Amino acid sequence: MPAYPAETALVENAPAKVNLTLRVLSRRADGYHELESLVVFAGCGDRLTFIPGDELALDVGGPRAAHAGETADNLVLKAARGLKSLVPGLTVGAFQLEKTLPVAAGLGGGSADAAAALRLLARANNLKPDDPRLYEAARATGADVPVCLDPRPRLMRGIGEKLSAPLIMPQLHAVLVNPGAALATKLVFAGCKPGPASVEGFDVAALAQAASLEALLPLLAAEPNDLESSAIGLAPVVAQVLAELAALAGCRLARMSGSGATCFGVFLSAAQAAAAAKTLAGKYPDWWICETTFG
Numbered sequence: 656m657p658a659y660p661a662e663t664a665l666v667e668n669a670p671a672k673v674n675l676t677l678r679v680l681s682r683r684a685d686g687y688h689e690l691e692s693l694v695v696f697a698g699c700g701d702r703l704t705f706i707p708g709d710e711l712a713l714d715v716g717g718p719r720a721a722h723a724g725e726t727a728d729n730l731v732l733k734a735a736r737g738l739k740s741l742v743p744g745l746t747v748g749a750f751q752l753e754k755t756l757p758v759a760a761g762l763g764g765g766s767a768d769a770a771a772a773l774r775l776l777a778r779a780n781n782l783k784p785d786d787p788r789l790y791e792a793a794r795a796t797g798a799d800v801p802v803c804l805d806p807r808p809r810l811m812r813g814i815g816e817k818l819s820a821p822l823i824m825p826q827l828h829a830v831l832v833n834p835g836a837a838l839a840t841k842l843v844f845a846g847c848k849p850g851p852a853s854v855e856g857f858d859v860a861a862l863a864q865a866a867s868l869e870a871l872l873p874l875l876a877a878e879p880n881d882l883e884s885s886a887i888g889l890a891p892v893v894a895q896v897l898a899e900l901a902a903l904a905g906c907r908l909a910r911m912s913g914s915g916a917t918c919f920g921v922f923l924s925a926a927q928a929a930a931a932a933k934t935l936a937g938k939y940p941d942w943w944i945c946e947t948t949f950g
Contacts, residue, residue, distance in 0.1 A: 663706050663707070664704050664705065664706050665704070665705045665706070665775050665778055665779060666702065666703070666704050666705075666775075667702075667703050667705075667771040667772075667774050667775050668700055668701075668702055668703075668771065669700045669701040669702065669703055669764070669767035669768045669770065669771040669803075670696040670697055670698070670699070670700035670767060670806050671696065671697040671699055671700045671756055671762040671763065671764065671767065671831070671947075672694055672695075672696060672697075672762060672763030672766065672767055672799060672802065672803055672806070672912075672913070673694070673695050673696065673697055673762065673829075673831075673912045673913075673919060673949055674692045674693070674694055674761070674880060674912045674913045675692075675693045675694070675695055675875055675910070675949070676691075676692060676693045676857070676875060676878035676879065676880065677690065677691075677692045677879075677880040677881060677882060677913065678690065678691045678692070678856075678878060678879075678881055679844070679847050679848075679881040679882065683814075687798075687814045688814065688844055688847075689812075689813060689814065690811065690812065690813070690814065690815070691810065691811070691812050691856055691857060692810070692811045692812075693808070693809075693810055693811075693857060693862075693875075693878065694802050694808065694809055694810070694811050695808045695824065695827070695949040695950060696803075696806040696807070696808070696949070696950065697762075697829070697831060697945075697947045697948070697949055698947040698948045698949075698950075699755070699756070699831070699945050699947045700755070700756060700764075700767055701717070701752060701753060701754055701755055701756055701764060701767065701768050701771070702717075702752075702753040702755070703731065703750060703751070703752050703753070703768060703771040703772060703775060704750065704751040704752075704753075705748055705749070705750050705751075705772070705775040705776070705779065706748050706749050707746050707747070707748040707779050708747070708748035708749055709747075709748075710747070710748075710749070711732065711735055711736070711739070711747040711748070711749075712748075712749040712750065713726055713729055713731055713732050713749070713750045713751075713752065714726075714749070714750070714751045714752070715729070715751075715752045715754055716751065716752070716753055716754070717752070717753040717754040717755050718754070718755055719754040719755055719756060719757060719758060720752075720754045722754075722757070722758045722837075723752070723754050723758060724758070729752070729765070729768070730765040730766065730768060730769035730772075730796055730797060730800070731750050731752060731768050731769055731771075731772040732750075733769065733796050733797075734769035734770070734772045734773050734792055734793065734796040734800065735747060735750070735772050735773075735776060737791075737792035737795045737796055738773060738776055738788065738789065738792040741788040741791060741792055742780065742782070742788055745776065745780055746776075746779050746780050747776070748779070750772060750775075752768060754768075757833045757835075757837075757917065757943050758837065759837035759838055759839065759840075760833050760837070760838075760913075760915070760916060760917040761838070761911065761912040761913030761914050761915045761916065761917045762831070762833075762912060762913065762917050763799045763802075763803060763913065765797070766796075766797050766798075766799035766800045766802075766803050767803045767806070769793070769796045769797065769800045769803070770793060770800050770801075770803035770804045770806070771803075773789050773792060773793055773800075773804060774804070777789055784805065789804060790804065794816055798814045798815035798816070799815050800815075801815060801816055801818060802815060802818055805821070807821040807822070808821060808822040808823075808824045808950065809821060809822060810822070810857055810859065819859070822859075822862060822863070823863065824862070824865070824871065824950065825865070825866060825867050825868055825870075825871060826948050826949070826950045827868060827871075827921050827948060827949040827950070828921070828922045828923070828924055828925045828927065828928040828948055829919050829920060829921050829922065829928060829946075829947055829948065829949050830900065830903075830919065830920045830922070830928050830931050830932045830935070830944065830945065830946050830947070831912075831917055831918075831919050831943075831944070831945040831947060832896050832899075832900060832917065832918050832919070832920070832935060832942055832943070832944050832945075833916060833917040833918075833942065833943040834890075834892045834893070834895070834896050834916060834939070834942050834943075835941060835942065835943070836890040836892050836893070836915075836916040837916070838886055838889060838890055838914055838915045838916050840913075840914040842889060843882050843885050843886050843889065843914040843915060844882070844885070844914065845885075846885035846888055846889065847881055847882050847884075847885040857874075857878060858874065861874055862874060868907065868921070868923065872907055872908060872921075875908055875910075875921075876908070879910070880910055880911050880912070880913075882911065882913070882914050882915065883897075883910070883911045883915070886911060886914060886915035886916060890915065890916050892916070893911060893915050893916050893918065896916070896918045896942075897909045897910070897911065897918050899935060899938075899939075900918060900919070900920035900931075900935075901920070903920060903922075903931040903934060903935070904927060904930065904931070905922045905923050905924065905927030905928075905930075905931065906920040906921070906922055906927075906931065907921050907922065907923060908920070908921040909921075917943075919949075921949075925946075925948075928946050928947075929946050931946075932944050932945070932946035
């Protein structure tokens with residue numbers, strides 16, 4: 656891959672998106688599902704570098720590059736082309752993606768990469784962060800891209816296009832675990848039965864007052880991930896990951912993120928999370944394990 660001149664390159668992190676909760680409320684006539692999800696972003700993720708130029712290009716590297724699929728189909732390029740169609744004279748250029756997140760993992764890695772590309776193009780073209788064309792391009796790129804555009808905790812509704820204002824939440828110490836099982840989102844949703852129409856939705860007022868993990872836990876426990884059972888049916892190892900996390904000292908919540916197969920454990924302290932990650936890595940050296948924070 657080319658080395659970008661340090662004085663001209665722009666860089667954005669693409670943090671992993673984690674669904675602390677995910678309710679599947681109904682299936683729409685167009686085949687999409689109405690959702691409600693409390694989304695946070697992890698302290699780990701991919702990294703995207705950009706240098707302005709005449710041609711739009713993308714190079715993919717990093718430990719997960721081989722699993723990132725065809726470059727021509729990458730959401731980074733789709734997002735960039737979408738914004739170019741909306742902004743006359745948009746300066747494009749070359750992107751370099753350092754891929755570290757597992758793919759098809761329920762962490763919104765491709766969506767986070769696309770959102771980072773839009774932020775980079777906005778910086779290079781002096782577009783304001785709230786320029787509506789950024790959101791329009793994000794929405795056209797994928798359902799999870801809008802929430803990744805400004806990666807702060809939010810409630811996500813609809814098919815991902817309805818976003819709450821950023822939420823103030825306590826920082827959570829966590830461990831992310833992916834056992835190497837790639838799950839197709841479409842298949843996981845196909846096996847899920849939507850919840851009752853009477854689901855009232857997340858108590859935003861209570862969430863705003865949850866200034867500590869102890870206050871937040873009951874709210875999270877009451878709002879599960881409705882896709883877990885379907886994912887386990889397709890990849891039984893997800894149940895094993897959840898059981899392993901739940902058994903670790905200090906784990907207060909073990910749950911799958913998104914459509915899986917990545918799961919997370921929430922811990923009371925950074926020391927407990929670090930110890931848990933070390934224990935799991937010793938037991939399952941082939942699993943992707945990341946000690947991190949959510950916020």
